[in-house]
Amino acid sequence: MTSNEDRKRAEEEDRRGRIVEAADRLYYSRGFSSVSMDELRDEAGVSLRRLYKLFPSKDDIIIATLRKRRRVWAEGIAEYVDAVRSPRDKLLAVYDFLAGWFCEDDFRGCGFVNAFAELGAVNTDVADLVREHKAHFQRDLARLVEELGAEPSLAAQLAILAEGAQTTAAVTGDPGAAGHARAAAATLIDAALDVDARQAA
Amino acid sequence: MTSNEDRKRAEEEDRRGRIVEAADRLYYSRGFSSVSMDELRDEAGVSLRRLYKLFPSKDDIIIATLRKRRRVWAEGIAEYVDAVRSPRDKLLAVYDFLAGWFCEDDFRGCGFVNAFAELGAVNTDVADLVREHKAHFQRDLARLVEELGAEPSLAAQLAILAEGAQTTAAVTGDPGAAGHARAAAATLIDAALDVDARQAA
DNA sequence: GTAGATCGAGAACGATCGTTCTCGGATCAG
DNA sequence: CTGATCCGAGAACGATCGTTCTCGATCTAC
Known part of the structure; x- marks a missing residue:
């Protein structure tokens, strides 16, 4: 029974x-x-x-899809980040993950940003979930930046790059945005480490 | 008569x-x-x-609002970019413009990205207009980067920063994203000029 | 002044949406 | 086998939407 x-x-x-x-x-x-x-x-x-x-209700399904998408994002990121060792490589792995995602033919930008744009102003649950998701992502970056030994503002900069890459790739349809973001991230990381080293001296 | x-x-x-x-x-x-x-x-x-x-029709009004928004954006950017001289300052002025915008209480992200997210997949005219607008912005940046004498990929990186700052400020509600993007842009610009100088040597 | 065009207010229309209900058949417990 | 329960297919409902129409008032041209 x-x-x-x-x-x-x-x-x-x-x-x-x-x-x-x-x-x-x-x-x-x-x-x-x-x-x-x-x-x-x-x-x-x-x-x-x-x-x-x-x-x-339909709203419940919408929330469920966003929750599912949050899990898929976390697993996808982890797959790339866990595959490398150094904090620097882990940070750059984020953009490698994005590069792969952008090449999928059904890619249409960040589902959370899209949801926020369409429903964020009229559906508090959606807005909260999107905010939480982005905050979580920024915390992940901040943790890696701390391991790297760079100033916290680097994490904010790297998050902005990831965000901008998603939007740019979606609108222009060019997956190359991931590569540009990765290159910019590498430059910013190295510059942040240089500054820290110089300040320590 | x-x-x-x-x-x-x-x-x-x-x-x-x-x-x-x-x-x-x-x-x-x-x-x-x-x-x-x-x-x-x-x-x-x-x-x-x-x-x-x-x-x-309603679609005509939607298109008209986006066209108006395009003009307002161009004027707003020009106001900041034209106020300074050097290509470097002009590029950074973009983020100063964003900083002011993000502080307005009705700020809710890039209207074009929001339109693309909500209607881009079902309204070709909207999608085309958004694509055109973003391409135009990237061309403006590319022109300034060329005047600066840096490699073209810097323009793509700066565009991604501007895009990411808008989305990040919208979702998190933190206008500070403009400052982070500006700082990152300055770092990227200087790094690009260093590389060029080193290659020329 | 008056015929005719123009307008505002809002009813009306037809389509679509989210959600619920009906009903005939399948499933299951005893 | 039988009565009760569950289910799928889709009709039905009430609300809302984009759009059009009605109608009485107002304005315009001569």
Whole structure:
């Protein structure tokens, strides 16, 4: 009996996952308000009834897609950052991750920034989630910058580069923005270390 | 008779301007799809009938607001860039302009990026206009970088900084992003000039 | 002054949206 | 097998949207 309930729970979780994936595909590629629930139902291959049983409202699905996207971002970044040793390489790995992402054919900028632009002013939950995500990213950079032994403002500069690369790549369609951001980051890192060394002397 | 027609033409242009200003206020602060034509009518203080006589559709108003915003951006940038002499100062003036903008209480990021995020995938005219605007900005930077005598890739890096500063300031609400971007820009400019000087030697 | 154009206010229209409800069939427990 | 429960397909609902139309008032030209 319990195993039966477990199976149901797993099935439900599986379907939730498929719905969120379908929703993210549609929302990310076309925006939130231009995708109807009917369209999401078709893409996810579930009935409207089940859709609303698993997610009480469209806003809940939107939040779920952003949460999923947050996990995917964290894993993607970690894959690149954990692959190298030095704090400097780890910081630069961020832009290597971006370079790979920008080359995907469905790339359309930062999903969080897009969500913030479209819904941030009218949906507090979305705005908060986006703010949290960006703050988390900046904290990650700040930690690496601290390990590197550079001033904290370097982290803010590197975050701005990553942010600008995403927007630039999205609008111009040129994945090369990642390379430019990486080169700029390397210059800034080295300059920050030079300054620190000079101040120590 | 002709003067009468001129007066009418001027009145019409005046009203078009007020409508675009009202629309830009609403669209920029809350997004495009969440502002109805009824709301715009109230904000602009005109009748729905006149609204549709002056602009055949909501999409036309959206495009008009973006065109207006493009002019305002160009004038704002020029005000800062033209005030200083050297190419280096002119490049840095861009971030001073951003710093002032970020401090306005209604600042909510780059209106073009927001438009691209919300409508770019479903409205070709919007996407094209945003792309054009960003390309124009990058050309302006490239011209200054050339005057400076640095490699062209510096312009791409500076554009990414400006882009990232806007997004970061919008999401975090911290106007300090402009200062960080400016400091990074100064470092990148000086590094580029050092490299060029070293290569020339 | 008056016919005709023009206008504002807002009702009306048709489409679309998010959400709920209906109903006939499948599923499951006992 | 049987009664109850759950489900999918899609109709239905109420709200909202972009857009057009109505109608009575106002203005204009002569």
